[in-house]
Amino acid sequence: MNVEITRVTRRFGRTMAVRGITLTAGPGVLGLLGPNGAGKTTLLRMMATVVPPSSGRMRLLDRDPGLYRPRQEIRRRLGYLPQSLGYYPGFTIGEFVEYFALLKEVPPARMRTAVSAAIERVELGDQAKARLRTLSGGMLRRVGIAQAIVNEPDLLLLDEPTAGLDPEQRVAFRALLRDLGQHATVVVSTHLVEDVGAACARVALMDRGTIVYTGTPAELTARGVGHSSGDAPLERGYSAVLAAARS
């Protein structure tokens, strides 16, 4: 398993953002659904080794991220797209992606190919020399995805990756997700249930810092039968599970 999380909690002062979550994930795309403040981003940030858990046990790519050297090894094989993508406006797309490839210690021999491939995969190959300050929000999001996948990660963590993408780009992105999920563990945090339905093999639903449901999108859809809240079957399943968890 690339992700093994056991009773992990994370506190920020008095706030308990994540409460004793247990989760495992192997290769494939795992969708992380949940309302605002459910703890999805905190869970992803812990998995991305941005913040350590306050308690509990976490193993990523069969390594303990609490230790320095294993953490460095995890980071070499990790891709992460944060919810709010920061960037350096003066960098070109190529430079930005290369910068992160260098920081992720992609071997120099593969550097040029890896950068080009990552940019091509998000369909920005013809604009590799454009400065980031000139890009639209959707294009910046794709640049963020490119930097996340430039090292061909075994664990890819994407926080709201489709925010700002137009429908055509979202369709292309879902295809990319499915492709990446064939070899890597991809965890996608999103509000958009249709993304989960289209691209994820498994789904985990979080609410108030805990995971209230894990299963396949089809199973989640089935939970919504007879539930009135929601426009699509998956949305109805999502609402039904949340309502059950809160009752």
Add this chain to the structure above:
Amino acid sequence: MTTTAATAATAATAVTAAGRARVACDSGRVTARLLWLELRHNAMLWILPAAVLLFWFTTYRTAMALPPLWNVRAATFQSGAVVDFITPVVGAAAVIGTRQARRRTTDLVSITSLPRSARLLVTWAATSCWALAGYLICLAATYGETAREASWGGPLWWPAVVAATSVPAFAALGLAAGTLVPSRFTAPVAAVVAFFVLALSTELIVGSQSYWQVLPLVTGPWDTGKDPGVATFYPYVPDLSIAQVLFGGGLTVAALAAIGLSGGRSWRRPRAVAAAAATCGVLMAGTAVALAGTGRLDAHGMIEIPALHDAASDRPLRFTPVCSGTAIPVCLNPAYAGYLPATVAALAPVVREIAGLPFAPTKISQVAAVYAQGPGNSVEISQEALPSPSGSRLLGMLLPDQLLGPPLSVAQFEANVRANTGPSVLAYVVGAGPHASAAQVAVWTALMNAAGRPPGAQPSGSEQVGNAQGTEQPAAALDPAVLAATRRFAALPVSARRAWLVRNLAALRAGHITLGQLP
């Protein structure tokens, strides 16, 4: 079997060595590429023209207005370059230090496998590279022009090294400030604070044993500043420079280690290296400060630090003086060759009066200044005794520029030599000193008048030419009898005056001539 095992072990060792070499090579290529990216997007690149312009405006023009002496130009360069570059460097480094927080890339870069310290080192290196590139341009311009103008000597590299060392040191401090306090106000505040701390802390320097002289803009005894009297007769003493370089190195290491210590606070990580480096840096800087505190003004006008001092620096430099072709040659250190025409012109009337007289000096030679620390920041300067074989009559002199004070124009320089060195030369011939007889004073005054000096001056009797100014007394202060004898002697035709002096100078010097015996 044993041979096979040995061969396998050798092969394994070779593979391991090759692997290490490949990793090192890869690491070097990654670092080089990262440095290139940082260089392309470094704030210092944009601030650099302003820094160079500032240097040209405040330092280069000042330096070029000073005499083309390596000591003066190098000291001016060191102080000026430090002040001109520190503020932009600190500001730029702080801007880059706050970059992650401002651009909200902290999460993105903090989860990369390249250690944070390595990433920040590259950032610091890029900032330092640009700053040093600008600095080197300024150095090349200043030293190049000085080399073109200077008549003797070579570049003094220690001042350049001190200033160069301070650039990465302050870049590290700026980066540390930006990284530790990532606010939009950090960069301007850090730049302003750096400037004022640097400039105002020199106010705390008292005497030659001040700890504060470790600051890189200090080039020597603080109140003598850019002194043309040093490092021409004796070598440049690098003791203080060495302490300053050590201080700069210590600051750099400590600041970079502080950045390393601040990272990954919430993870358990080996911070021993950063802590050890910080300790080393602080110890280095502390040692430098302590060493600076043991400094003392040496006789040749520089700060000597006993623990760092090389006795070879006390040996005089060998040089061939430049001499005039006048009746009494006037010889200067070749570094001051440009001063020779003005010096000869200023002394010509005096030389004309005394040339050929029995006790006239055979040569007037410039000598080194001798420095002594006075109370507080005061420095007393006298002239070094001229080593002369017995029987020879060599007269030493200090040029006005060897003394403390603002640089002089040619006219001011000539007037100063005429006013101070001329009387001393005549006093030497007449034997007039503090206890001169009335006849000696009268003859000295008459010769001064004949040499074009306003009547009424009186010999100071001091060999310290620098102190001669202000010791002259107005004619009204002279005894009427002396004044009358002076006028009488000065009114003699030149040939009569010289003939009398040839006959009676020995007796006059011995104090055996009375006023009444003067023609």
